Amino acid sequence: MRFNLVILMKIVILGFGAVGQGVTRVISLKREYLLDKYGLQLDIVAAVDRSGAALSENGLEPETLLETKAETGKLSQYPEYGVEGVSGLELLDEVEYDCLVEVTPTNIEDGEPALSHMQKAMEKGKDVVTSNKGPLALSFTKLAETAQKTGTNFKYEASVGGAMPIINLAHDTLAGSDVESVYGILNGTTNYILSRMAKEGSSYEQTLNEARELGIAETDPSQDVDGWDAACKIVILANSVLNRECALEDVKVEGISKITPEAMALAKKEGYLIKLIGEASQDVLEVSPRLVKEGSPFAVEGTLNVATLKTDLAEDVTVVGKGAGSIETASAILSDLLNIWNSG
Numbered sequence: 001m002r003f004n005l006v007i008l009m010k011i012v013i014l015g016f017g018a019v020g021q022g023v024t025r026v027i028s029l030k031r032e033y034l035l036d037k038y039g040l041q042l043d044i045v046a047a048v049d050r051s052g053a054a055l056s057e058n059g060l061e062p063e064t065l066l067e068t069k070a071e072t073g074k075l076s077q078y079p080e081y082g083v084e085g086v087s088g089l090e091l092l093d094e095v096e097y098d099c100l101v102e103v104t105p106t107n108i109e110d111g112e113p114a115l116s117h118m119q120k121a122m123e124k125g126k127d128v129v130t131s132n133k134g135p136l137a138l139s140f141t142k143l144a145e146t147a148q149k150t151g152t153n154f155k156y157e158a159s160v161g162g163a164m165p166i167i168n169l170a171h172d173t174l175a176g177s178d179v180e181s182v183y184g185i186l187n188g189t190t191n192y193i194l195s196r197m198a199k200e201g202s203s204y205e206q207t208l209n210e211a212r213e214l215g216i217a218e219t220d221p222s223q224d225v226d227g228w229d230a231a232c233k234i235v236i237l238a239n240s241v242l243n244r245e246c247a248l249e250d251v252k253v254e255g256i257s258k259i260t261p262e263a264m265a266l267a268k269k270e271g272y273l274i275k276l277i278g279e280a281s282q283d284v285l286e287v288s289p290r291l292v293k294e295g296s297p298f299a300v301e302g303t304l305n306v307a308t309l310k311t312d313l314a315e316d317v318t319v320v321g322k323g324a325g326s327i328e329t330a331s332a333i334l335s336d337l338l339n340i341w342n343s344g
């Protein structure tokens, strides 16, 4: 059925890397589906990278945005509507829009520039959807209070586990159940390294180099291997799912760099694997290597993420999914946009 009345949602995409481009591709791929199923038209009225922006109040062409970025590396080169040097903050004053999709890089020192982008959008009455962990891990309470004060929607499903549904699962599907704890593998890079080490008997350094060559680990992998990426996600889950006010500094964090092939072999002999586990409850906020039983739901391989929500009514609910990827992460952002549209 095609809706007679089409609702327009104007969005700004701030950051145009893997996720920003994924969102753009998904909007293009799902254009007809969104019109048919929801009567919703998602118009990208601005997209921003470090070169500047492309902006048009009548909506930009997703395919042209992707081509411009692929060919020139700069959104400011968008034909006719490209603007050089404009910053995200300036742009948020200039454009008429409904929702900000904030997908700039994660910064766990001070959350910037994303924190200011999100605050500004909400203070102007705009909804915010993000995959950016940094501002949430450092300033969750402040952002949630701003959303409440301004009556705006603030959604961040993609910030934990990429495409793996967990936050909206807890808030919506498990509504009425009390989530007592969350326990899981929340970082794909470290899970890839540990899976390979368990399988090949290889050293940590050797496996990390292999992961770097495959583009699974970044050139500077410290946020992943030292446990900080998973710690950010634990903070987001603690605040949003357990209603426990906390920040990154409250998490006890240990990474995987000290795990030896000998420790792996010993664990294996006893029927266990070593995994980097994040845990949040009212008493615990921790990321550390732990033993999990071979054959258990936590024995996932490769870059997969897995998490168990322990609840009072539904008992344990476990989800597995892709923790990263351009289109995969964009799927979570699209679901947040649709939730906002549904609630409007």
Ligand SMILES: NC(=O)c1ccc[n+]([C@@H]2O[C@H](COP(=O)([O-])OP(=O)(O)OC[C@H]3O[C@@H](n4cnc5c(N)ncnc54)[C@H](OP(=O)(O)O)[C@@H]3O)[C@@H](O)[C@H]2O)c1
Binding pocket: 014, 015, 016, 017, 018, 019, 020, 048, 049, 050, 051, 073, 087, 088, 103, 104, 105, 106, 107, 113, 131, 132, 133, 134, 158, 159, 161, 162, 323, 324, 325, 326, 329
């Ligand atoms: N990639 C994933 O699978 C994934 C999954 C879950 C969550 N996340 C999170 O999602 C966010 C985006 O990730 P990503 O992989 O898309 O990152 P990315 O590929 O590094 O892209 C970041 C984008 O932000 C732009 N940017 C950087 N500083 C900016 C600024 N001051 N103003 C405007 N734009 C700026 C960059 O511009 P240039 O293009 O000009 O360099 C680039 O387009 C991060 O916070 C990440 O942690 C990513």
